[in-house]
Amino acid sequence: MTQSRRNAPLSPATRAAQALRHIDPVTGSVTPAIDLSSTFARDADYAPRQRYIYGRDGGPTVEHAEAVIADLDGAARTLLFASGMAAIAAMLETLRAGDHVAAPRVMYHGGQTWLHRVAERRGIEVTFYDQADPEGPKAALRAGQSRILWIETPANPNWDIVDIEAAAKAAHDAGALLFADCTAAPPCTLQALRLGADVAFHSATKYMGGHSDLTAGALSLAVDGDLAAELRQVRSLMGSVIAAFEAWLLIRGLRTLFLRWEKASSNAMAIAHAMVGHPNVAQVLYPGLPDHPGHAIARAQMQGGFGGMLSLMVTGDGSIARDVARFTEVFIPATSLGGVESLIEHRKAVEGPYSIVPPQLLRLSVGIEDAADLIADLTQALERAG
Template sequence: MKKNSLAPETLAAQALRHIDEATGSVVPPMLATSTFARDENYDLREGYIYSRYAGPTTTHAEEIIAALEGSDDSLLFNSGMSASVAVVEALPPQAHVVAQGMMYHVGLQWLDRQAARGVISLDHFPAGDLDALADQIQPGKTKLVWIETPANGDWSITDIAAAAELAHAAGAILMVDSTAAPPCTQKPLDLGADISFHSATKYMGGHSDFTAGVLSARTDLHIWDEIRNVRSFQGTILPAFEAWLLIRSLRTLHIRYAACSSNAMAFAKHFAAHRDIETVLYPGLPTHPSHHVAANQMHNGFGGMMSILINGKDNRAFEMAKKTELFIPATSLGGVESLIEHRRTVAGPDSGIPDNLLRISIGIEHIDDLIADFEQALGATAHLG
């Protein structure tokens, strides 16, 4: 059977039908080396020269992701932030960038820092607000529009196809941070985006045991070669061991994401009308303001990420984050284990995130146990209600 005729689930599970020719191993080998010997004619073997540029294990992981994204090429980095930095570094000097006002807080802080240093000029718009986005784009001047959907914090949704039209009409490129919606459910490039970005630490990695970032694009994108150059100069390519772990993780991406999505939907429905809950922010609920947009561009579940606003005194949510027994109080998302985070404490008082918001990453544990744990944490803080 030809690879291009196989379903994405099959390609991922079999790592692009890879069997090691030397040993017959059904698990792709890890080839960890810093340099590569030339052949008897002093030619490069398979094009590899030094691992700061590329290596076979990292290339294999990139090929799997490119197949899932429907891209010409994917580039792996040692963190999501190093991937983000490479895109902005590849822009012309003092380029104008438009980005959401609510997104991954470290990425937002870094963009603000670059603007303060005069490296770029920067304007923000409220996540999901296309009219506000249109107002901030400057035709002929804006070089990059950066959206994140679902948006980290309140999980608001931006219409990718509509944002792409706005960006392209002004001569800008659109980068979509799709970390919370991996390619098993959302494909930004198919919707008109120029770059699909993921913190591969999260759903792609899924086991909380390494950090990685990835960019996917068409190779005719005018800054793509420069992004690759930036990665080489900075030495931020994903090393072989982490790439091997990522290959392992991608083989179960579809079933992990489906399990997280199923659990999250049941969890969100249970607490949506709870007396101690102000609101549940989850794109999968019909009550979500942009549920219809999410349903149009997320085709295999809405993921495990949600935010829950708790009724009661300002410190109740903070205290709840300390009372859970199964939910782990840690910063990240998309792993097999469920996490809870008092987001304002982590993102800071200037983030605009309310005190009563808890960010939840639902994992693959039994849903009854997760619901019971959150219920007991609500009960343990009932005196603050």
């Protein structure tokens, strides 16, 4: 007998597009509803009617968004926060004095700044390793003392690639957790937990939301255990849960994640090839290019394209790079990434005091516009600035 299509396994793309096949049982609505309540009435026996008590612990809409992300990540539990930095702060709040963290030398600058803060104020030790060195993560670990091995892949803004399976083995051998920042490679392309990570972090503001209209952070955990319980407590006490409306926007964004990723990846690859050999571009940093040092690992780890993030090292000094960002007319000079619109950023100008990013680097977040328009825009800006 032919298996019913309804009973056949559905692909992640289908599950995301239908928000886990949410159909309202009363109205038949195919769009998830928003529950904006900040508090929930108890029943006649003064018992909670469900698991919801107060909005600081989340609510139905937040839990729906968490369920979609957990499904895509293959996570035992996902916790959503009001921003990526709120999620990072919650994770670092689980550290105790004397704990050690190994983290990349080139990484998201907000996370790096917070790591310096906890090191200076709370007795946490941090070692920053060379993320481009395959042995860097392992060499930075301290057996029995390291609590977290932090990786970011692809690493912002150089787009170095870290072998997640190798990093997981190194972390676990040292008794540490592997914390993987997957912001530039959401679960439509990278399954960090299945490769051995203990926590997958996403700035859900970026590709997951995808429309530059919300801020959110997500921590997806391989095990729903003590760490998950502590993070829930920290989130509640800090009041850093995502609001219901932003959670609803996030669900909406997740429903088109696979389509947006495919188009952004295609556009970025076209731009990367067009910029290779341009007289005003010294180097194109994109893991989709065969000569990228991490290309083989990226190809093995990432499915459905290499994403929309790439960087250009322009010829000349930092002032020329800054001029290119000023002269674009289709690319928008703005911070953030992963939206439907293409952005350009002179990264050195916005990173913090610990940044070692070269002043000649331009970070591009490639959106879903026509690739020919984007290439023409970069070409005219490079020629005008050069």
